[in-house]
Amino acid sequence: QLDDIIESQQFDRDILNDIFEVALEMEKIEKNSSRRKILRGYLMATLFYEPSTRTRLSFESAMKRLGGEVLTTENAREFSSAAKGETLEDTIRTVEGYSDIIVLRHFESGAARRAASTASIPIINAGDGPGQHPTQIIGLLQASYLDEQLVLHQ
Numbered sequence: 001q002l003d004d005i006i007e008s009q010q011f012d013r014d015i016l017n018d019i020f021e022v023a024l025e026m027e028k029i030e031k032n033s034s035r036r037k038i039l040r041g042y043l044m045a046t047l048f049y050e051p052s053t054r055t056r057l058s059f060e061s062a063m064k065r066l067g068g069e070v071l072t073t074e075n076a077r078e079f080s081s082a083a084k085g086e087t088l089e090d091t092i093r094t095v096e097g098y099s100d101i102i103v104l105r106h107f108e109s110g111a112a113r114r115a116a117s118t119a120s121i122p123i124i125n126a127g128d129g130p131g132q133h134p135t136q137i138i139g140l141l142q143a144s145y146l147d148e149q150l151v152l153h154q
Contacts, residue, residue, distance in 0.1 A: 004116040005124045029066065037067030045071045045099035047091070048126070049106045055126045059103045071099055089118045096121045104128075 011019070029038055044063045046056050051074070060070045081091060088106070092115045095102055104115050105126040112125030 004112075004119075004122050006112050006116055007125065026062075026066065036065065039063060039066040039068030042068040042101070043071060043099045044068055044101050044103060045073070045095045046103045046126075047073050047095055047105070048075070049104075049111075050127065050129075051075065052105055052127060055105060056103075059124075059126065071095075088114055092118045092123075 029036065042063075044059065046059055048056055056072070056074070060072060063070050081094075088108075088111055092102065092104075096119050099121065101122045101124065102115065102119065103124045103126050104112055105128070106112065106115075107129045109129045111128045112123060116123040
């Protein structure tokens with residue numbers, strides 16, 4: 001079981017295959033309007049200290065398409081209490097009180113790990129500076145997996 005998604009090294013082949021199977025199931029659910037509310041009642045916070053339109057919108061659209069809600073903070077580095085000196089840990093403690101999961105993009109390598117150590121809710125690393133961006137890697141691997149599945153079923 002994965003509580004947090006922090007780095008690509010935490011995934012072995014079996015976990016990745018499970019993720020890809022769940023992703024395929026989520027696509028089916030998203031297309032079936034009667035089951036589209038699987039995440040109703042859940043709230044995801046996107047806390048972005050760096051700009052990234054594609055990453056932020058992909059998380060937000062997935063959450064909304066499955067019935068969840070989103071709290072979003074763009075440019076948290078400039079337009080949040082971080083600009084007044086609040087630590088990442090303090091921000092995480094505050095935001096976790098409002099949401100069920102936090103998607104974090106930060107300019108410092110290792111920030112997602114620090115956030116996960118602080119939070120009592122799941123943290124997804126959407127990029128931490130020059131460090132990790134595991135969801136991007138998973139997306140690339142999923143495309144390869146889907147190509148492989150297509151070849152196997154021809």
